[in-house]
Amino acid sequence: MPIDRDEVLRIAALARLRVSPEEAEALAGDLDRIVAHIDSLREVELPDDSGSLTYFDQDVHREDRAGESLSRDDALKNAAETDGEFFLVPQVVDKPGGKTRDDRATRSGGDDAGRGGDR
Amino acid sequence: MTATPPPPPASTPVPPKYRVLVGIEVHLQLRTRSKMFCRCPVRFGSPPNTLTCPVCLGMPGALPVPNRDAMLMALALATAMQCELAELTKFDRKNYFYPDLPKGYQISQLDRPLGSGGVIEIITEDGVRPIRLQRLHIEEDTGKSLHEDAGNVSRVDLNRAGTPLVEVVSEPDITSAAEARAYLTALRALVRYLDISDGNMQEGNLRCEPNINLHIEGPGGTTIKTPIVEVKNVNSVRNVGRAVTLEVERQLAEYAALGPAVADGHRSTRGYDDTHDRTFLMRRKEDAHDYRYFPEPDIPPITIGSAWLREAAERVPELPHARRARFVEEYGLSDYDADQVCRERPTADFFEQAVKAGAGAKPAANWMDELNRHANERGAPLDQLGVGPERFAALVKMVEAGKIAHKAAAREVLPRMMETGEEPEQIVDELGLGQIDDxxxxxxxxxxxxxxxxxxxxxxxxxxxxxxxxxxxxxxxxxxxxxxxxxxxxxxxxxxxxxxxxx
Amino acid sequence: MTELWQRDARSLAELIRTREVTALDVAEAHLERVLSWNDHIEAFLHVEPAQVRREAREIDRLFEAGADPGPLAGVPVALKDNLSTRGAPTTCGSRMLETYNASWDAHVVSRLREAGAVLMGKTNMDEFAMGSSTENSAFGPTCNPFDRERTTGGSSGGSAAAVAAGLVPLALGSDTGGSIRQPAAFCGIVGMKPTYGLVSRYGLVAFASSLDQIGPLARNVADAALLLTVIAGHDPRDATSSVRSVPELLKGGTESLRGVRIGIPTEFFDEGLAPEVRATVGAAQAALARLGAEIEEVSLPLTRHGIAVYYIVAPSEASSNLARYDGVRYTLRGEGRSVLDMYVSSRGEGFGPEVKRRILLGTFALSSGYYDAYYGHAQKVRAAMRAEFERVTEKVDVLLAPTTPTVAFRLGEKMQDPLAMYLNDALTVTANLCGAPAISLPCGRSSDGLPIGLQLMAPRFGEEILFRVAAAYEAEAARKFAFPPEPSK
Known part of the structure; x- marks a missing residue:
């Protein structure tokens, strides 16, 4: 899989990395050579029973006991911008309807609807 | 001269025949004491950013450890819904950037969910109908982002980040707004029976996203499938019905405008706006994320062995439909009364204990509304009204025996029992409410x-x-x-x- | 007379315990070393002398009060700067975390405090542990104490250099693909990567979660065993931390290796090996044979693909692990009017070139359409590799190989060629991919006087035999650690 400048820019956007066009050119060269090496893996033929990835012979869980949380000051103290109560970030999105609201009330779950396929 | 035949009547548009397909994704917050992967307390309405720790803040080096009780609660729900339980389950990372997602990924489950398949029975005017399920899995909740009207900052509160969620995804078996409401009602009753979630949509511990499309009978017997629309921001049982109704109307209108070409459209996400009772476009499929799922390396896969299954099964009580049937059979309740009594587990439990303490089943059933009204007024659960099932049974028996009028019992004796904790006989004597049998x-x-x-x-x-x-x-x-x-x-x-x- | 800074950890602990010297004396001797050396090699990123003295005095106070402050009482220990430390910076060698101050200790740091260790400070490293030369540190490279034109190796280069130059007797590093063993080899000391799961990763800033392990660096095998014993063991805060009990290391007794089978994997002795390395490791093999070990050739064909597998798995996990550095909660924040702008500028400014390269590589390997061909396939090869490793180590007790193909290379030599840098890890990634323990021991010098490392690997949880063979070799070869010459003023 050859990697060019556009591919680098596409991946950089996914990874939220600012990459200048010049950097992208250089990175494309580096990544292309690395991926070429990695591509050698494709020739590896694996036995049918190629082993399990889990080498854990244990399940580790936690009992449901609540403990101490950090103080708010400790939680916020390393942040670039706060108002003493919240972490502050530049505006996320413009919401229709205006009002202060929690846009995530139902956002978890994302775009997975109908994973079951075509219908 | 021959009469000209009258012109054919102007063709009135015949509404097309169609089927409605609705699937529903529900996220339930589990009522654990601590979060899914850390020991921060789970609590609603605490001051912002006071329930966080290195783990749920996603601080460098912090690691997640799964909450055993959350796993058991999810397994109990999966068992109650007759899902096929995974023998080996694992967690996966779903990667995306959002300010209220501290780690830049959400720990979820992709290809080995805790439960697959399964069914929820819904009750509508047409009777009982099974809705098939796709899957049930565990994930962690995100924090909250608060967006100001004007201004250019968003505020982030991470108290909710890491709260355990169960996601239940149905097959698109739901065919109407009424069924969508019934599905949510049934699921909510189930989680309350299992005592694993408050199931409160206003507080956001039950959140639902219906996905809706139509199969329209087109020209020449073809089937035209409208693109699937997922609707977000649906915050009540009533509104899930509204969302379905609005989408059906909108998709029909789109078909009327575009004809069969409607099928070429893209899947999209819309939001429900309850102020204006409408849905609006949020994003199209093209903007879909690339979540780069991969197995969560910080949590080893979990084998669901017999010990897990036994513990989960122990958490599954007699479920609403079984209990309804038994109350009809055993106590001679009408179907209607049995349904009323069995909707909420505390009501059914209280009822049954009162009957065992000697109260007549029919009168006791009739009393349950009264008791629940008091519970609601006081914002207290049924078992904390100060009147236990035994003393309540004593009161019911006095009414049955004609020792006191029902009205007096309801208006005077019951409230006083709740206040003072006295026995009903004592109150009746003191207030001179006893019926004159002389x-x-x-x-x-x-x-x-x-x-x-x-x-x-x-x-x-x-x-x-x-x-x-x-x-x-x-x-x-x-x-x-x-x-x-x-x-x-x-x-x-x-x-x-x-x-x-x-x- | 032997100076305090020349002594090893066990002898310092003994001197302090018997009150022949105070913990403060020991701390001062090492602080003085830091003062005279650190400007020349840049091993430490942060040292707070007042804090070091406070900790040392506290140990002395405990002894005076008749308490036992623990097995490492008063012994100075350095921490790689990716171990979360209360009240100190934890920068991971990155601009991103330059101002970050943790309010909590990593599990291993707590264990060290409980054992009475005096924490000397935080050592330099490749940014987020990504590198093999410590040149990727945002705060400048660490130089090899034996030749300051050369690299210490990486990513735990600061820890290795600090131990080699006598700034501390002990240090902790982390090893994801060789990051403890390779710098240990380049600096002529002992560096050990434990079995995956033996040491809790809680508080180790993650690079690649399924590969990272924390381990000891020391100037001899017994010291490394002592430090490992202090940090090993189950921690309920790390779900991948093993519940097995920790084996007793170096019980003492026989140095004979009669009956011990040592496998020589042919794939680790390829053409790429420098002749001097081959010869020196060959001599070490002969020494082990003299001790009675049975030597046999074995083959691990899949390990030839180690680098390819590693450079898919590690960057993939890293791309996700490093998503949390987003400008919101504790990192550097770049300018941006929208949150998206803020993200890309924070991450663009905060991360150095190698970190960006690996994030991009990992994002690519996980992205839609490529997952099966890259990440998915690599995990399968990894599983097969591990099965192969386990089959072979059923027949032999330990595997013997060089730690690195060459001695320490020159600073700057491989900076323009990332792939060449990656290939330097070829002999060390196997242990990480297989979750196995491995140790690097000094086994000689090149004609330039540069250290050469001998690597021993064992099956998972085989620490006991690994340390036994290592200690026996060390005794047989009668290798006394020789400090580097003092830097000219």
Whole structure:
């Protein structure tokens, strides 16, 4: 899989990395050579029973006991911008309807609807 | 000259035949003491950013450890919904950037969910119908981002980040707004029976996203499938019905405008706006994320062995549908009464304990509304009203035995029992509410009433049964409402028939 | 007379315990070393002398009060700067975390405090542990104490250099693909990567979660065993931390290796090996044979693909692990009017070139359409590799190989060629991919006087035999650690 400048820019956007066009050119060269090496893996033929990835012979869980949380000051103290109560970030999105609201009330779950396929 | 035939009638548009397909994704917050992967307390309404720790803040080096109880709760739900339980389950990372997602990924489950398949039975006017399920899995909740109207900052509160969620995804078996509402109602009843979630949509611990499309019968017997629309921001049972209705109308209108080409559209996400009762476009499929799922390396895969299954099964109580049937069978309740009593587990539990303590089933069932009304008014659960099932049963028995009028019991005795914790007999005595069963007193009051109202007496003797009502009213007034109406009636009838001048 | 800074950890602990010297004396001797050396090699990023003295005095106070402050009482220990430390910076060698101050200790740091260790400070490293030369540190490279034109190796280069130059007797590093063993080899000391799961990763800033392990660096095998014993063992805060009990290391007794089978994997002795390395490791093999070990050739064909597998798995996990550095909660924040702008500028400014390269590589390998061909396939090869490793280590007790194909390379030599840098890890990634323990021991010098490392690997949880063979070799070869010459003023 050859990697060019556009591919680098596409991946950089996914990874939220600012990459200048010049950097992208250089990175494309580096990544292309690395991926070429990695591509050698494709020739590896694996036995049918190629082993399990889990080498854990244990399940580790936690009992449901609540403990101490950090103080708010400790939680916020390393942040670039706060108002003493919240972490502050530049505006996320413009919401229709205006009002202060929690846009995530139902956002978890994302775009997975109908994973079951075509219908 | 021949008559010209009348022009054919202008073709009135025939509404197309169509089927509605609705699937619903539900996210439930589990009612654990601590978060899914750390020991921060789970609590609603705490001051912002006071329930966080290195793990749920996603600080460098912090690691997640799964909450065993959350796993068991999810397994219990999966068992109750007859899902196929995974023998080996694992967590996966779903990667995306958002300010309230501290780690830049959400720990979720992709290809080995805790439960697959399964079913939820819904009750509508047309009866009971099974809705098939796709899957059930565990994930962690995000924090909250608050966006200001004006201004250019968003505020982030991470108290909610890491709260355990169960996601239940249905097959698109739901065919109407009413069924969508019934599905949510049934699921909510189930999680409350299992005591694993408050299931409160306003507080956001039950969140639902319906996905909706239509199969329209097109020209020449073809089937035209409208693109699937997922609707977000649906925050009540009522609104899930509205969302379905609005989408069906909108998709039909789109078909009317575009014809079969409607099928070429893209899947999209819309938001429900309850102020204006409408849906609006949020994003199209092209903007879909690339979540780069991969197995969560910080948590080893979990084998769901027999110990897990046993513990989960122990958490599954008798479920609403089984209990309804048993109450009909065992206590002779009507289907309606059984359904009412069984909707919420505390009600059914309380009812059953009261019946075991000697209360009659039918009267006890009728009392449950009254009890729940008190519970709602006080914002207290049924078992914390200060009146346990035993003392409640004692009260019901007194009413059944005619020792006190139902009204007096409901208005005076029950509230006082809740306040003071006294026994019902004691309250009835103290307040002098006991019904007058003293026949001598009643005989003289009845005789007085007949003497004062000869017309009513005559009417009754002439066969007008309802005339007795007036006489009874007089006796009741005379005795300050404490007379046992059954006894009054018996005494009046006896006097009137015995002293009938014609006899 | 032996100076305090020349002594090893066990002898310092003994001197302090018997009150022949105070913990403060020991701390001062090492602080003085830091003062005279650190400007020349840049091993430490942060040292707070007042804090070091406070900790040392506290140990002395405990002894005076008749308490036992623990097995490492008063012994100075350095921490790689990716171990979360209360009240100190934890920068991971990155601009991104330059101002970050943790309010909590990593599990291993707590264990060290409980054992009475005096924490000397935080050592330099490749940014987020991504590198093999410590040149990727945002705060400048660490130089090899034996030749300051050369690299210490990486990513735990600061820890290795600090131990080699006598700034501390002990240090902790982390090893994801060789990051403890390779710098240990380049600096002529002992560096050990434990079995995956033996040491809790809680508080180790993650690079690649399924590969990272924390381990000891020391100037001899017994010291490394002592430090490992202090940090090993189950921690309920790390779900991948093993519940097995920790084996007793170096019980003492026989140095004979009669009956011990040592496998020589042919794939680790390829053409790429420098002749001097081959010869020196060959001599070590002969020494082990003299001790009675049975030597046999074995083959691990899939390990030839180690680098390819590693450079898919590690960057993939890293791309996700490093998503949390987003400008919101504790990192550097770049300018941006929208949150998206803020993200890309924070991450663009905060991360150095190698970190960006690996994030991009990992994002690519996980992205839609490529997952099966890259990440998915690599995990399968990894599983097969591990099965192969386990089959072979059923027949032999330990595997012997060089730690690195060459001695320490020159600073700057491989900076323009990332792939060449990656290939330097070829001999070390196997242990990480297989979750196995491995140790690097000094086994000689090149004609330039540069250290050469001998690597021993064992099956998972085989620490006991690994340390036994290592200690026996060390005794047989009678290798006394020789400090580097003092830097000219």
């Amino acid at each position: 026949s001598a007193l009643l005989w003289s009051a009845a005789q007085d009433a007949i003497d004062q109202n000869p017309k009513a007496a005559a009417d009754f003797r002439a066969g007008k049964e309802q005339a007795l009502g007036a006489l009874m009213g007089l006796v009741m007034r005379e005795t300050g409402g404490k007379a046992n109406p059954k006894v009054v009636r018996r005494v009046l009838v006896e006097i009137l028939t015995e002293s009938d001048p014609e006899n």
